[in-house]
Each structure stands twice: as structure tokens, then as C-alpha cells.
Amino acid sequence: MFRLVLIAIFALLTVVGGVSLFSAVEQAAEPMEEQLKGRVQLSHKAYAAVADLRNAQLEAMVKDISDSEVQAYLAVLEGNRKGFLQLETDAFGRFPGEQRDERAGFIADQAEFLNTVTEDLAKRIEVAxxxxxxxxxxxxxxxxxxxEDFTSCIAIAVDHCMFEMTRSPLKDEVDSIRNSNRHGTRPDLVVVADSRGTGRADVDRPKWSKVDGFSEQFPLLRKAKSGRVVHDVVELSGKPYFVAAGPISDGGASIGTLMVGVALDGSLxxxxxxTLGWKVSYLDGKKLIKTSLSEPRWEELLLNLPQRSEDPQLALVETDNLMAQVIPLKGAYSNQDVMAVLSADRTELLEPLEDIKAVVPLFSLFGFLVGVIIFITLIRHHTRPLVEIDSGIHEIITGNHDYEFKSDYSDKLWVSFAKSLNRMVGILQGRDLEEDDLEEYMGVVTRETAAVQVPDSFMDDDDDDEEEVA
Known part of the structure; x- marks a missing residue:
């Protein structure tokens, strides 16, 4: 019964300890979440630096391309457009249909015009x-x-000339940028439109040209004509891009616009x-553009976005599993609702603590079992002499009067107890004990020793008593 009481007390202490540890772990999560919240709220500063770098890289590529041979060719094409069209009309008027070689011969004979055009181009190439x-x-x-190139392409069509003479230098320049990676990033989109807003060349689409009204599709291209580089998030051919658009100028006059972009894809x-240390997502209103979150997490995010407003601001979003900062991308021309969302998975942050909480019951149970085993082992170790002595007493009771209790215990108390029992059994059986054993057993000294220690005054009193009796 005594053992059961002790085990019950130990079990209670184990439960109290486990609950205390569990509570301490839960309390440790609170400052961690507060720290995470503070970091998320400041995450827009790091994102602004990343966005500024991206915009600077795009602007640098726009400047490189707009100052390259692309500008020289486009200036010649735009400046001599009327002459090209007149030459095309005359050639097709004389040799219509399939008579391409005849048209080429006719065009080649227009030496004065071709010399003027090619000399102008050569001078501009020298500058570039x-x-x-x-x-x-x-x-x-x-x-x-x-x-020869002008003669050949005009014989086909002036629009073909505009395409070939724009895309060829454009591809050379873009290939150089991509191969050298001199801007720290590579363009995924490069498109040129002429002064009338017609799409003339896409560096990665060999058959894309003469797209009327192309600039009307993208407000930033119209804005770029004013003479400065502008930024936006656009979708082209079903793919989203971060883009910068700038003018291609000749003597201060706009002769075209250039749009350079990097794909808003999984790689970005x-x-x-x-770089940021956060999960990054991009949204257009409540429409997901791209995310690095798992599907359950971004669905959870979409359901908890702040309400749309005319002047969107930074907003903190807290859900069961996420903590996120919504960052509106202001200044865009075609997408005022585009926003970046930097998020952290709270479950990932608290996962170590959750793991600890999960093992606390197991740890407590294990500790209880180990403690009980140690406790029982210690009890058995300390009560073994008592069990052996009790067994010896029963031996004597049953008639084994010669039984001798062993006294080789480590604890002096049990050694003394066993020796005392042996002496007691000896006395009860009438055996003579050694004097030293008797003194040790009785806990007194011999008469001789006592006489030495008796005071003289006590002896005098004894003599007086004897005289009175006489």
C-alpha cells in the first residue's frame, strides 16, 4: 500500500511537470509570433529595394537598346518612310504580282535615293x-x-522592310545583353513599336510584325512617348511581365517606343x-498572378485579403497559418490593383515548438515509467535487508533456533540490527556471550569501569548509611 501511495504521488508530480512544460512551450510561442509579426510589417522596405533594383536593371536595358543600332535603323526607316512607300508604289505599278526580281531591278536603278538612305544609315551606325x-x-x-538589303525588302513590301531592318539589329543587341548578363538580369521580353504605335518587332517572335494599334493596348507605351522611362506589369501572349518602356528618339523627336520586360514566373x-526570405505572391485585385505558396495556403490568403480601396495601402493579413504583408505596386498605368504579398507560414515557424508539445506527453510518460522503475529498484534495494531479517525471524519461529542473521549490509543500521538479533537469540537460548559483546549489546560499561567513574562523595554517603544501619 505504501508503495502505491508513493507511486501515485510520483505520477501526480509527473503530470504537473508535464503540464508546466507544455504551458511553458505555449508561452514561448507568443514572443516568437510577435517577433514574426514585426518582421513581416517591415518586409515592404526590403521589397522596395528589390523592386528598385529590378526597375533600374530594366531602365538600363531600355537605354542600351534605344541607343544602339536599333535607333539608327529606325531613324532611317521613319525618316524615309514616304520615299520607301513611293518607291514601292512605282515598282508594283510597273511589275505587279509575282514579278519580284523585276521589281528588285527597278528599285536598284534608283541609285540616288538608295545612296542617300544607305549613307545616312552608315553615319548613324558610326555614332552608335x-x-x-x-x-x-x-x-x-x-x-x-x-x-542590297533595302532593294530586296522593298521589292517584297515596305512593311517587310520595316520588320527586317528593325528586328535584325534588335536581335543582335538583345543577344549581346543576354550573353553578357551585364545588367545582372536577362530580358524575357523586348518589343519595338514605331511612332504610329504599330508593333514592329518582337525579338523572340520571328513572324510578329505590323501589329496595328499595339501601343493602344498598353498605356505605358503612350506615356513613354513623353520622353521618360515608365514601369508597369503587363500581360502579353498570356504571360505576365514586369516591364519598362521608354522612347526611341532622333533629335528630340520620338520615332518609336521600346518595351523591355522580365517574366513574372516561378524563376523570378x-x-x-x-533574396527576401519570404514567400512571394503577386495578385491583380483578387486574381492570382503567380505565387510561391502551396495551393491551400494561397487559397487561404485570397479569402483574407483586405477590401479594395481607391488608394490601396500596406496591409497586414493574419490567418490561421499565414502572416502576410500586402504591398500595392503603385505607379502602374494599366494595372492599378497589382500587389505583391510577402508571407510567412506560421506553422513552419512554430513547427519546432509544436514538435516539442507533441512529445511532452510521451516524454512525461517515459519519465514516469523510468522513475517508477528506479523508484521500485531503490525500494527493493533498501528493503532487502528488512525482508531477509523478516525471513530469518520466521525461520526461528518455525524452530530453526540455530539460524544466524547475516550482517554484511552496507547500511550500518541494518548491520547493527542483525547483530542485535543474533545476540538476542543467543541470550534466549542461554548461550554465554562474550563480555565485549554483552557490553555492546546492553549499551553500558562494566562495573569496574563504572567504579572508576563514581565520585568520592557518593562513596562517602554509602559509608554513612552503613554506620546508621549498624
């Missing part, structure tokens, strides 16, 4: 290339080749997530 402009190809050879999100 700078020093050593003709180190790879002599100037005369370039002029000759340009004359992975890069931004790694």
Missing part, C-alpha cells in the same frame, strides 16, 4: 558603334550590303523569395 565602328566590316562593304519568384 563609336570608335572602331568598321573594324569587323569595312564601311564600303556595309553600305553595299545595306543597299524563387529568386525574390531567396
Amino acid at each position: 558603334r563609336g570608335a572602331g565602328a568598321w573594324k569587323d566590316q569595312p564601311r564600303a562593304e556595309f553600305v553595299k550590303q545595306a543597299r 519568384l524563387a529568386e525574390e523569395s531567396q
